[in-house]
Amino acid sequence: MSDGSKAKNPRAGSRKHKTPRTDEERRARRRRKRERRDKHSAARQARRAARKAAKQKRRDTALRRAGTSDFLQRRMAGLMRFLFNWAQAVGRLRASRIAARVTRVFGRLSKENKLGAANIAAAYPDKSEAERAAILSEVWDNLAAQAIEYAFLQDLVADFDPENMQDGPVEVVGIEHIHALRDSGKAGIIFGAHIGNWELVAAIGARLGLPVVAPYRPPTNPYIAAEMEKRRSAFVEDLVVSGPGTARQVARALAKGNHIGVLVDQRIAEGQAIPFFGRMSLSNPVVGVMARLFDCPVHGSFSVRLPDGRFHVTMTPPLALPRDAKGRVDAEGANVVVHGMVEQWVRSAPGQWLWLHDRWRYGRRKHNKQF
Template identity: 25%
Template sequence: MFQQLSDYSAYLAVRLVVGLVQALPLKVVDDASAPLARLMWRVLRIRKKVVQQNLQIAFPQASSEEHEQIALGMWRHLFLMIAEIAHASRKVHRTNWREQSSIPDMPTLVRQMLSGRPTVIISGHLGNFELGGYLLGLHGFPTHTIARKLDNPYLDRWVTEFRGKTGQHMLPKNDSSRQIAHLLESGGTLVLLGDQYAGDTACWVDFFGKPASTHKAVAVFTLSGQAPTAISAVLRKGGPLHFEMCLADLVDPMVDDFQKGTIPALTQWYTDGLEQLVRKAPEQYWWVHRRWKGTPTDRRERRRKRRAKPAA
């Protein structure tokens, strides 16, 4: 009973904060995001050491002042991202999406998603990744993505309802292999985050020049489902709720000259693509999460380097 009351209280608190954000004009949130970013970085110093370590790995040649500007931009981006999610359902519709977003490679994406074959879209903790599936659903392309259920059942139901409003369906992180297989067999679209730490026994590939543990399942879905796979991100261009859906690359496992037919090669390919997108807008990446935890064993490291040479 106490846990239920605690969960519901937390849910009400979150709904209250979101309601307040929705009541504020986005211009006000935009103006407030810079001082809030300075508060998080210089005063509260939340995960400051982790961010500094990550930026030193990714941009070793940059100065401490440049690192600080990226960090401040990241915190500002996170505040704007929350506000954009809160406002999206009210302000981004099928009648006005051109005013809010652009998709330079739309013909390529639309051609693929109308082909009847399965599609895998790989993104990362970059830009407003929550609105990627929302925007695709807005264009009439439903997607499925894998996510762990929130511990708070009230928040979990509310977040799931938001994501599903335009056709972004959630699959459980565990025991969803049959659903994913059926989705790919039926020509559906699977959207995945490809930059999550996956433990010591995962596939180790280079990300900004340093080995990073990466889930094997992302590449398995592409190869087992023979699914054309794209690397994409929704980057903010200009003010809040103005986006560009960027496509770094797209490959098809069924073409004759496909050269990424192994899990390490395909994983390195999409990790390179994500790095390319991060370099376009480093201030819109989640440097707060520890992407480079752990190190591969000596045997795995030798194997990783051996496999990386042909791919390079």
């Protein structure tokens, strides 16, 4: 230009105007940049998580479809029968040891292993890491032995001699209570838990003339379910499939004077909130409800696996359940007593209980407080 002055750059002036002039403005500008960066980063992470979840959902759907195919279900049932035949060929104790080694290896890779470790840690905060790991390892051993022993259950019962229990595979403490309930002519409730070999309790009861009507949840594989039902029917008077009508069927059986055998240690979504190992858990209320309706004797029974391969079965005397002012059984109080006994059983043999079940799932945020 003729006057020698330089033209002003409008962008330079604009940048100069936007440049923070105070420390507070600089901090605000940096904060806005961080917020934008964090927002974009969170959006990217959300997109990645959504893609990963969709991929996992597709994989799970494919696995479910494969698992429910008739071809694969038949093959799985055939594999189970093959394992039972193999176990009978090599013997119960040896087959149980081999199955335990395999189950420990593959069990560690499952999500149930992590769940079991968390449950044991919450129940036994004072035990060392090594002690809790030993309990979890024994849980897998017991589960493997339980599966193998389906092939030998009838043999175990056939070899049980109530007159000479010390030389047989099963010893029973409280056998007089079994005889008394059998001879009373009254309906009764026998509750148990997933401890030791939980099928053996009902089998020994039937051997002593005390068959039970038992609610159960069949496997999703119909061919495996049919095989297991056939084996259970040898010692269970009637099997009631768990579902919406279970309570009515149990009530009808008691009204006819039958005996009910029920495993009460698993979570029931609509159950009674009861402290179990120091944490609230929704628990099976059927014992207290039926005892109140029918005012029948209630016994507890469970089995423990002994180191030499034998079993120790306990039958308690009839419980003195709490009652209300009118003399009727207090259903909720009775269930507290029942689940308190189950906890005592588990504490006596923690490695033989099914810690792999999410007993405390519902109400974890509200009810996981200590007592």
